[in-house]
Amino acid sequence: MSELANQPSSPNPRQSGPAVVLGREGSVARLMDRDSRGELTTAHVRLFASAMGVTERAVWYWLAAARTEGRLSSRPRERTAITLEVRRLLAFWGGNTAAVHRELSAQAVGDPTVVAPSLRALRRAVRRELSVGERAGLCGGEAARRAHDVFGKRPVLWRNACWEGDHKHVPVQVDVEGELACPWITWFIDCATTYILGLAVTPHASSREAVLAALRTSITRTEPFGPVGGLPAQVRVDRGKEFLCATVTAALGAFAVPVHDLPAYSPHLKGTVEALNDAVEEMFLVSLPRYTHCQRLTGGRSADPDAPPLTFAAFVALLLDWVRWWNTEHHPAAPDGLTSLEAWNADPTPLRDVPPEHLAFFALEDDGRTRTITTNGISWRGRPYIAPWMVGTVHLDWIWRTFLRRSDLEHTFRLLKGALGWTAPHFRATCPPWERPLPERSRPRPGSAEVPQHPREDPHSGPRAETLSARARDGLRVRGTASRRLAATWAKP
Structure with missing residues (x-):
């Protein structure tokens, strides 16, 4: 009791502590608990007033209100509340409080039971019940609302973690x-x-x-x-x-x-x-x-x-x-x-x-099917594809990814009209296929009569030039999608 009597009685608004954090409701409930047991004294009231930064008379008034009315906090004031209808009008008018007030006033004129608040009361209610983020979202949308949110930060991990x-x-x-x-x-x-x-x-x-x-x-x-x-x-x-x-x-x-x-x-x-x-x-x-x-x-x-x-x-x-x-x-x-x-x-x-x-096929598309090399080469999506390495391998089964790999190594691609579409391959062969020596099976057998043969024609000249050129254009053009559009400039410093 002597320690409580020695506490200062003057209020100190700057003082902060557990009582201030607890607030009036919690502290008054503690005093009422002491009062119900008959332990409440003036020293307790003086200590409570000093901790809360109020006068002793105010504390006694709070205790009287708790005893008679059962009220631990201040008497609630009649304030304008933001109802669901008011929120809908705020969203409709983009957060314009004045426009919402005009519409509420128009409703009050037509319906006497509706009481429209004043413009100042409505603005105070909006500031009191809506957060800054909600008000910004009503005016600027979701992006403006998120600007007032708190975001967590991922911890820094190790290299190649993500x-x-x-x-x-x-x-x-x-x-x-x-x-x-x-x-x-x-x-x-x-x-x-x-x-x-x-x-x-x-x-x-x-x-x-x-x-x-x-x-x-x-x-x-x-x-x-x-x-x-x-x-x-x-x-x-x-x-x-x-x-x-x-x-x-x-x-x-x-x-x-x-x-x-x-x-x-x-x-x-x-x-x-x-x-x-x-x-x-x-x-x-x-x-x-x-x-x-x-x-x-x-x-x-x-x-x-x-x-x-x-x-x-x-x-x-x-x-x-x-x-x-x-x-x-x-x-x-x-x-x-x-x-x-x-x-x-x-x-x-x-x-x-x-x-x-393992990275050779990373940027190449593969459908997983095995195709047969015919005299027209390899057919994919209705188009033939040929290359010098296919000579002498007709009727053999080759994996399609192998052909794409060879195309990746032997073709150079260029940009056409700003879009990675059709590209023309350029083979790095030392000589064209029609100038290479005939295979062994096409030569005459020893001792047999020499059979006159027509010299091999250059497909780029003669009566078949136009037909072969059109066929070569259709067969040698490689669709950019099939070759993964390697014309994209890609590099890493």
Whole structure:
């Protein structure tokens, strides 16, 4: 009792402690508990008033209200409540409180039982019962609401623990064989070290071929793509059809790498690659000519509409230089201050390499069927495909993937009109098939009479030239989809 009597009686509004955290309701309930047992004294009231920062008279008033009315908190005030109807009107008018008040007032005129609150009371109710995020969402939509949310941050793991992939539409017009086009970038980044593992640049919208090309450069650790790479534990992508197609899923599934597709419209769930998309535009693309998001003059005119565009090859070269700078010289915001390459080399986590022979078919489509080589070559989707190595192998069964592998090694592809469509192969044979010596079975037997034979004709001359040329064009053209569109410029610094 003596200790309670020595407590100061003057209120201290700045004082904080468990009583302040407990609040009036909990503290008054504690005093009423002492009062019910006959233990409540003036010293307890004085201590409570000092802890709560109020006067002793106020505490005695609270105790009287609790004894007579059974009320532990302050008397509730009559306030304007935000009902479901008011929320519906706020959503309809885009968060405009004044418009909602006008409509409620119009309803009150037609129905005397409806009492419309004042505009100030309605605004106070909106600020009191709706959070900042809810009010922003009523005005700007879901994206504005999410700007006021709290998001968790994934812990930093080890290298190759997770990759993130995405497409980036480049807001820069480049010259693609005389036509202006905005390229697309498909790339993968390591979440732990922010190292750009591989990318593919296409002059048109990205496709599954670009995804496979970027994945192949990311996995390969041999020159000129290494030494960074290997197999990741998982790949995190959005719900783009290029990433979730059966070809990409099967290619990664063959190496037991799961593809984690995120929910739609959730870019914050793959923040590493989204931050890379913003960084490449703010740090590199904004400085290029014909940047479409540049500042505009009055009337929406471009500041330099006649700027000469970069060629597609020049743009790819500059992009690869920037990616090399990002990986080897740029210091991202991290406590250790290491570059991406230094962070990769400092990580002792062992890497899972893929033999080069297993990657030979990674970017090639295979339907798993065995086809027979006929005199027309190999037929696929109604078109014949021939190559010099097929000479003398008619009626033998060959795996279709083998043919695609040979096409990958022996064909060079070029860009046609800004789209990866039809391409023309160029064989690296030392001599055309019609100039090679006849096989042994076609030569005359020893001792037999010489049978006069017509010399072998050059198929590019003579009466059959037109027919053979048309047939060769149909047979030698390789559809870009079948060859995985290898014209996509893909590289890894």
